[in-house]
Amino acid sequence: MTASEYEMNDNNSSGSGTGQQPDEGTAANGADRLKESYDKTIKPTQEDLKNLVIEVENASLNVGDKWYVLDHVWWKKLVEASRNGYPEDVPILNNSAISMTKKGKFYLKWGLHESVDYDTVPMKVFEFILSSYAVENKNRDIIEREVVAKPGGKPYIEIYPRHVTFVSSRDLSHKKVVDLAPTDTMETLRGKALAELKLTAYSTDQLRFYIQHSDRMELIDLSQNLDNYFDTAQEVIVDSIQNERWFYQDSQQPLFGNPVGPPTNFTSPFNGLGSSSSRSAYHNYIRGACGLQNLGNTCFMASALQCLSNVPPLTEYFLSDSYTKDINADNPLGAHGELAKAYGELMKQMWSGEITSFVPRRMKSIIGQFAPRFNGYQQQDAQELMAFLLDGLHEDLNRVKVKPYSEEDENIDKLSYIKQAEKAWASYKARNDSIVVDKVHGQLKSTLICPVCEKVSIKFDPFCYLSVPLPPKETSLKQRIVVMHPMQPERRWAKFMITMTRSTVVEDVLPMIRDSIRPKPPPETDPYMVFFAVPLGSDDIKVLTADAVVSAANTDIGSREVYAASVQHDPETATTVIIKNQNNVGRSLSLPLIFTVADPSVVTKKFLEDSAKKATERIFIDDKKKNGPQNAQVTTQQSTEPMDVDQPGAAASLNQSADEAKEDDGAPYKILIKSIQIDGAQSELIPFHDEVIAQETKKALEATGNPDHPLAAKTINIVFQWKEKHKFNTYRGNDLIDREINLPIRKDISLIECIDLFTRREQLGEEDSWYCPQCKKHERATKKLDLWKLPEILIVHLKRFQYSRFSRDKIDMNVSIPVKNFYLNDRVANEKHEPVAYSLIAISNHMGGLGGGHYTATALNKTTGKWYDFNDSTATKAPAPQDPLVDRLPYILVYRRQPKTDSNSTLSAATDANIDMETEE
Numbered sequence: 001m002t003a004s005e006y007e008m009n010d011n012n013s014s015g016s017g018t019g020q021q022p023d024e025g026t027a028a029n030g031a032d033r034l035k036e037s038y039d040k041t042i043k044p045t046q047e048d049l050k051n052l053v054i055e056v057e058n059a060s061l062n063v064g065d066k067w068y069v070l071d072h073v074w075w076k077k078l079v080e081a082s083r084n085g086y087p088e089d090v091p092i093l094n095n096s097a098i099s100m101t102k103k104g105k106f107y108l109k110w111g112l113h114e115s116v117d118y119d120t121v122p123m124k125v126f127e128f129i130l131s132s133y134a135v136e137n138k139n140r141d142i143i144e145r146e147v148v149a150k151p152g153g154k155p156y157i158e159i160y161p162r163h164v165t166f167v168s169s170r171d172l173s174h175k176k177v178v179d180l181a182p183t184d185t186m187e188t189l190r191g192k193a194l195a196e197l198k199l200t201a202y203s204t205d206q207l208r209f210y211i212q213h214s215d216r217m218e219l220i221d222l223s224q225n226l227d228n229y230f231d232t233a234q235e236v237i238v239d240s241i242q243n244e245r246w247f248y249q250d251s252q253q254p255l256f257g258n259p260v261g262p263p264t265n266f267t268s269p270f271n272g273l274g275s276s277s278s279r280s281a282y283h284n285y286i287r288g289a290c291g292l293q294n295l296g297n298t299c300f301m302a303s304a305l306q307c308l309s310n311v312p313p314l315t316e317y318f319l320s321d322s323y324t325k326d327i328n329a330d331n332p333l334g335a336h337g338e339l340a341k342a343y344g345e346l347m348k349q350m351w352s353g354e355i356t357s358f359v360p361r362r363m364k365s366i367i368g369q370f371a372p373r374f375n376g377y378q379q380q381d382a383q384e385l386m387a388f389l390l391d392g393l394h395e396d397l398n399r400v401k402v403k404p405y406s407e408e409d410e411n412i413d414k415l416s417y418i419k420q421a422e423k424a425w426a427s428y429k430a431r432n433d434s435i436v437v438d439k440v441h442g443q444l445k446s447t448l449i450c451p452v453c454e455k456v457s458i459k460f461d462p463f464c465y466l467s468v469p470l471p472p473k474e475t476s477l478k479q480r481i482v483v484m485h486p487m488q489p490e491r492r493w494a495k496f497m498i499t500m501t502r503s504t505v506v507e508d509v510l511p512m513i514r515d516s517i518r519p520k521p522p523p524e525t526d527p528y529m530v531f532f533a534v535p536l537g538s539d540d541i542k543v544l545t546a547d548a549v550v551s552a553a554n555t556d557i558g559s560r561e562v563y564a565a566s567v568q569h570d571p572e573t574a575t576t577v578i579i580k581n582q583n584n585v586g587r588s589l590s591l592p593l594i595f596t597v598a599d600p601s602v603v604t605k606k607f608l609e610d611s612a613k614k615a616t617e618r619i620f621i622d623d624k625k626k627n628g629p630q631n632a633q634v635t636t637q638q639s640t641e642p643m644d645v646d647q648p649g650a651a652a653s654l655n656q657s658a659d660e661a662k663e664d665d666g667a668p669y670k671i672l673i674k675s676i677q678i679d680g681a682q683s684e685l686i687p688f689h690d691e692v693i694a695q696e697t698k699k700a701l702e703a704t705g706n707p708d709h710p711l712a713a714k715t716i717n718i719v720f721q722w723k724e725k726h727k728f729n730t731y732r733g734n735d736l737i738d739r740e741i742n743l744p745i746r747k748d749i750s751l752i753e754c755i756d757l758f759t760r761r762e763q764l765g766e767e768d769s770w771y772c773p774q775c776k777k778h779e780r781a782t783k784k785l786d787l788w789k790l791p792e793i794l795i796v797h798l799k800r801f802q803y804s805r806f807s808r809d810k811i812d813m814n815v816s817i818p819v820k821n822f823y824l825n826d827r828v829a830n831e832k833h834e835p836v837a838y839s840l841i842a843i844s845n846h847m848g849g850l851g852g853g854h855y856t857a858t859a860l861n862k863t864t865g866k867w868y869d870f871n872d873s874t875a876t877k878a879p880a881p882q883d884p885l886v887d888r889l890p891y892i893l894v895y896r897r898q899p900k901t902d903s904n905s906t907l908s909a910a911t912d913a914n915i916d917m918e919t920e921e
Contacts, residue, residue, distance in 0.1 A: 044132045049082035052125055059122045061147045061155035068126040069108065069143035069159065071095045075119040092134050095141040106140040114379060114852025120145070120157055148182045156378045166193045169239040169247040186226045193238060202240050210237040229361065287863045290350040291357035291873035295364055297379050299872055303855035304386040305360070306870040307842040307894050309350055310859035311793055313439050318347040326397045326434065334395030335370045342366040343393060357873040382844050382855050383797045383892055390464050394436035403431040413458065418832060421445070421788055424460035440464055443789035445829050448770050448781045455774040460788060465795035468754040470811045472503055472802060476745055479551050481509070482736070483517060483564045486593040489618035494737040500551060501745055506531045507546040512741050513564060527566040530576060530594050541578065541592055569596040576715045577603055579612045581620065581728065584721060589728040590620040603716055616720065620728050672719040748814035748886060754798065755827055759785050786829035790836050794895040801850055810850045812888045819883035822895060837898045840881070844892035
């Protein structure tokens with residue numbers, strides 16, 4: 001019987017698996033009760049399924065709770081129905097793909113991965129699934145598991161409950177299966193074994209315990225942690241001394257994960273443990289093509305280790321024992337040299353050429369000892385593990401035994417950027433000097449700018465890897481955009497229904513809207529456009545910049561519609577004039593009108609009456625229903641030619657006196673200036689006259705603290721305060737030109753674009769605001785990172801997992817990844833940086849969803865120049881990746897700098913693989 005069969009059989013005997021009734025005392029609350037009530041009674045709606053998915057995402061793990069295992073394909077169909085509708089298309093629950101049968105009983109298949117093969121849901125959700133969709137086979141498809149926790153550890157769902165089969169070396173038919181509780185220790189397990197095998201009369205020094213592998217025996221060190229050996233199911237041989245002789249040879253010693261020779265007088269009747277570990281005197285295997293046995297959800301560790309194993313300069317450093325002279329056992333920030341030693345031992349095993357797989361128990365033990373978060377059997381993040389390894393190896397191998405005190409140079413900002421960077425790097429190297437720093441660390445330039453006083457702070461910081469973002473996961477949605485023509489009042493407005501994504505920005509939709517509304521024959525120049533939205537319950541508007549997200553659902557404005565006003569001048573350089581129509585209590589009577597002018601002095605009373613007021617009456621006031629005074633009537637011009645607001649006749653002279661510009665008391669409105677904005681400063685609501693623009697601009701400039709500011713007013717807000725009640729059309733929704741535009745949903749992104757996102761300027765949030773030494777308080781500064789010094793080994797982490805306050809998700813977008821000749825010179829801010837090109841040498845892949853899934857690795861073998869796939873204990877030759885590699889699985893990329901002499905040419909894989917190899921067998 002195999003280990004996995006022991007596992008499944010135990011699941012049934014304990015009542016926690018499939019195909020077996022639970023104990024009578026727990027039937028009311030366990031799987032038995034569910035099996036008795038699995039008939040469909042509910043017709044779920046799409047909203048029901050949405051709530052179901054949200055409940056699973058937000059569910060917490062509490063020790064003792066029951067969770068249920070579902071086939072991943074079936075659960076994916078339910079999730080898709082929650083998003084797209086048609087809940088009736090979700091089939092009956094069928095877990096046959098993740099189940100197996102033996103002797104008429106059902107078992108969960110061995111080696112399944114969460115979010116790849118299966119998903120789990122809490123009891124409340126599973127009860128709803130049973131009532132909505134039922135199950136095809138109640139003994140197979142109801143798979144119950146319990147939430148457990150180790151002392152001081154986090155709760156987790158025990159998919160494969162642990163147990164050990166003990167066999168007496170003197171009597172092979174004497175077998176006992178012992179369950180492992182989360183609280184068990186090596187000592188308690190030993191006691192259970194001796195009691196079951198009736199060996200309690202033997203003292204501690206009269207017993208030895210061996211793990212039986214397919215071709216060898218591994219002596220267990222009872223002083224080690226239980227988790228280092230018993231991850232899932234194991235077969236253990238208990239040897240007892242008789243007549244001063246062991247059943248196995250006395251020369252065998254505990255190697256804690258390293259293979260030991262097979263026993264000389266014992267032929268194993270047992271099958272293996274699913275491990276393909278093999279050491280043979282008759283075969284020479286490929287050095288480095290060595291799998292790593294999964295020790296219970298440790299695929300993340302195996303993937304990271306395989307990537308680092310295939311970094312030639314690091315591996316050669318360990319294989320040559322050069323690391324031993326650099327071990328810094330007294331470094332309080334390190335692992336006292338234990339991590340470096342364990343890693344060195346692991347590299348020698350993997351690159352011995354004598355085995356095809358290895359059990360990395362010691363490595364896992366040392367990692368768990370110094371980073372307890374990696375203990376247990378929960379899935380972890382490969383990038384976090386790699387970051388810990390690189391940092392831990394650096395500290396264990398730091399050649400600086402006593403770190404010197406380093407003072408910050410207050411005058412460093414007086415130096416050139418080159419000198420600042422060199423000084424910062426020298427200061428860093430004075431305290432951090434290791435093979436990891438030599439080969440893997442680079443340098444970033446960080447620029448912070450205070451939004452208030454414009455104080456600039458520049459720092460040069462080291463990096464070990466680049467964590468680059470991907471665009472958010474995109475789903476299509478429809479957004480309505482209404483295009484208005486303030487300069488051509490008689491021209492029909494257009495309503496666009498645009499299929500886009502939440503990340504679509506204004507500059508993405510602008511060209512398509514322009515093309516759609518362009519008249520025939522086309523004008524010499526296309527009009528500019530100002531996009532804006534009107535927040536619900538507000539009389540203000542939100543102007544959207546070119547890089548602003550255009551979906552109203554993705555902004556804080558709370559508006560269902562977005563508007564676009566065609567204007568005459570570029571809003572990036574011109575002054576924007578916003579005209580609002582309000583009553584005497586400040587309530588808006590219509591949508592605003594937006595104009596742009598090249599010079600703010602153009603905005604005079606004559607301009608407002610000739611352009612803004614006439615456009616308002618033509619667009620928003622119904623001629624048949626006007627009930628204002630006669631002088632509110634305006635003769636409608638039929639021309640559709642745009643009014644030129646910059647013509648001399650359109651504006652009165654600024655020398656016109658305030659008295660001459662004073663409003664006629666009989667006019668149906670008052671013209672008020674609501675605000676003049678310059679860099680956030682603005683004036684108050686005041687009556688308008690022609691001199692007021694210049695006067696209020698001066699005041700606004702003074703409010704900025706910089707009267708010599710070169711910018712004129714960027715935005716002028718004008719209010720027409722109507723005295724009489726006119727019949728305004730608050731929304732010109734009739735007789736619109738209808739258009740539909742479908743923007744393509746982006747399917748992939750290039751790696752260089754990800755790096756551009758990483759170096760993009762951004763504004764800090766409230767929670768991570770920067771303390772400005774000039775303002776003497778925290779401010780939301782703008783921050784920009786730039787590449788400055790690139791390392792020999794460049795590690796790029798693709799941030800596929802996105803977290804927000806309300807959601808968690810994985811971005812499965814394809815990334816286009818250069819395999820050779822990956823040039824970054826034009827992305828390096830350091831003008832003195834030498835030309836550099838990189839070749840891809842290793843990839844950590846992640847498949848499945850957030851919180852689970854499975855990790856593998858693909859790497860270039862330095863011995864053969866061939867690529868290999870690593871999937872836990874297996875290592876198989878793989879074809880070289882296409883260049884570029886376009887895939888959604890890569891999670892961590894490891895690049896190696898090409899030799900300087902060949903930086904402008906393509907290297908062959910074999911040449912690049914053997915750069916650091918002095919001799920090869």
